[in-house]
Amino acid sequence: MTEALERYFVPEPSKFPIIGAIALLLFGSGAAMWLNKVGAGPWIFFGGIAILIYMLFGWFGQVVRESESGLYGKNVDKSFRWSMGWFIFSEVMFFAAFFGALFYVRVLALPSLATGDNEALLWEGFTGAWPSSGPRAGDAFTPMGAWGIPAINTLILLTSGATLTWAHYGLLKGARGQLKLGLLATVVLGAIFLSLQIYEYTHAYSELNLRLDSGIYGSTFYLLTGFHGLHVTVGAIMLTVMLFRAIAGHFSAEHHFAFEAAAWYWHFVDVVWLFLFVVVYWL
Known part of the structure; x- marks a missing residue:
């Protein structure tokens, strides 16, 4: 176990980076549309925020679980x-x-x-x-x-x-x-x-x-x-x-x-x- 902890932990492939990218795309485009008075702008903006919050909870939660399980x-x-x-x-x-x-x-x-x-x-x-x-x-x-x-x-x-x-x-x-x-x-x-x-x-x-x-x-x-x-x-x-x-x-x-x-x-x-x-x- 000690020898394993000295090696660098490599996590499994994660879905959260692409989810975060989608959230930021919706956040930025929604904000731009909102400022230019496009009707769907606020909905896209807050949708991006909701997805971003989901990503933060999921990704950080995964990191916490890995840390508490002794993988780091x-x-x-x-x-x-x-x-x-x-x-x-x-x-x-x-x-x-x-x-x-x-x-x-x-x-x-x-x-x-x-x-x-x-x-x-x-x-x-x-x-x-x-x-x-x-x-x-x-x-x-x-x-x-x-x-x-x-x-x-x-x-x-x-x-x-x-x-x-x-x-x-x-x-x-x-x-x-x-x-x-x-x-x-x-x-x-x-x-x-x-x-x-x-x-x-x-x-x-x-x-x-x-x-x-x-x-x-x-x-x-x-x-x-x-x-x-x-x-x-x-x-x-x-x-x-x-x-x-x-x-x-x-x-x-x-x-x-x-x-x-x-x-x-x-x-x-x-x-x-x-x-x-x-x-x-x-x-």
């Missing part, structure tokens, strides 16, 4: 770690592009457009100051401040990172109750973060006149905070799955990479928020 050894564990590492790196590049766009606009584009005769190309009174609202009086908005919900959400995410680390320590020392309680606290804190962000968006639209189309400030604000909120949602779902698996008795001090992968992702989300809080809200 050190070589598979190493592959999982490299895969998750490269996935998080791709997410780092994803956000780097967004932060780069914000840096380019604030530090390079706006000051350059405010020099020489460039003002004539835009609108009267353009100064190149950040945030830029637009030429029409109705476009004026109030920028989002840092010391309120954003600061509270920062504290919430930092606390969630601590509770997740506490849960990990519980797993390493065999304290299952600490593992479950730490995971539950982390998921709850993630839900509170998302609830406050929804309230923040409602406040921005209704009282600050800050919308997605509020010039480059509105575009970058909602792009960065919205995609980060999406990542928090994904991370919370991952940790919820880890909680259910912990309740079912999965994981041991020696074998628990699924938990570690979710923890890596959550800590990545925490770090991105710290940069986002400073660059988008504070400065």
Whole structure:
């Protein structure tokens, strides 16, 4: 058995990759049709989501069963770690592009457009100051401040990172109750973060006149905070799955990479928020 685990486990041919490809095809084409007001668009879009959810449950369920049956050894564990590492790196590049766009606009584009005769190309009174609202009086908005919900959400995410680390320590020392309680606290804190962000968006639209189309400030604000909120949602779902698996008795001090992968992702989300809080809200 030990010799078998040292070899690389090769799973049987699976139907799930082609199912996932079909789901993404329906998802993308349905979204495009919906945006272009084609009647069947919403049905195709949600059909793609339903098939994607089926694929995720089936494929990840198969991986969990294989892991719990002892088929994965050190070589598979190493592959999982490299895969998750490269996935998080791709997410780092994803956000780097967004932060780069914000840096380019604030530090390079706006000051350059405010020099020489460039003002004539835009609108009267353009100064190149950040945030830029637009030429029409109705476009004026109030920028989002840092010391309120954003600061509270920062504290919430930092606390969630601590509770997740506490849960990990519980797993390493065999304290299952600490593992479950730490995971539950982390998921709850993630839900509170998302609830406050929804309230923040409602406040921005209704009282600050800050919308997605509020010039480059509105575009970058909602792009960065919205995609980060999406990542928090994904991370919370991952940790919820880890909680259910912990309740079912999965994981041991020696074998628990699924938990570690979710923890890596959550800590990545925490770090991105710290940069986002400073660059988008504070400065």
